Amino acid sequence: MHGNSRYHPPLSRFFETTPMTNNDILRSLRYLLDSSEPKMLEVIGLTGQTLARDQLATYLKKDDEEGFAECPAAVLSAYLDGLIIERRGPSDRQPAPEPMSHNLVLKKLRVAFELREDDVIEILKQANFRVSKPELTALFRKPDHKNYRPCGDQFLRNFLKGLTLRLRG
Numbered sequence: 001m002h003g004n005s006r007y008h009p010p011l012s013r014f015f016e017t018t019p020m021t022n023n024d025i026l027r028s029l030r031y032l033l034d035s036s037e038p039k040m041l042e043v044i045g046l047t048g049q050t051l052a053r054d055q056l057a058t059y060l061k062k063d064d065e066e067g068f069a070e071c072p073a074a075v076l077s078a079y080l081d082g083l084i085i086e087r088r089g090p091s092d093r094q095p096a097p098e099p100m101s102h103n104l105v106l107k108k109l110r111v112a113f114e115l116r117e118d119d120v121i122e123i124l125k126q127a128n129f130r131v132s133k134p135e136l137t138a139l140f141r142k143p144d145h146k147n148y149r150p151c152g153d154q155f156l157r158n159f160l161k162g163l164t165l166r167l168r169g
Contacts, residue, residue, distance in 0.1 A: 019153055022100070023063065023068075023070065023071045026059055026060065029079065030060060037056055040056060040079065043086055046086055046090075055069075087113065087114075102150070103143075106139060106140070106159060109159075110140075124162050126165045127159070127161040127162035131155075139151045
């Protein structure tokens, strides 16, 4: 290592060109939680929203499968909010509406799984993705904050991969 023991991630992580869609996130969460379609519909129902099973099935199909449909942000948001309710109970507080982003997905998963910063760093480490505390806190800031940073596709992919490793072994 030429005397420098500092971790250097593989360059391939910086050149990922496939954007992570709402469908990808929904499929990843289904796998992570080993959820059936009825269970996913039940989780969405905790928010007061309803979704037909056949519609959910179109969102869970691979992009090149017949019958595939793009998952709307509202469906992904309802599923994430339902996870929070299922795992933590209902809240009297209503969060301010925010446009769906990878940062918001990360925030909602952090709340649902009751993760501290150190937990998130450890989860990412399990996926061989190193991040510092300042880099991490920048992802949880409000978008108009000067130190805000958007959460990239690779970051979210690795977080979901690490969380899957943590929960499913």
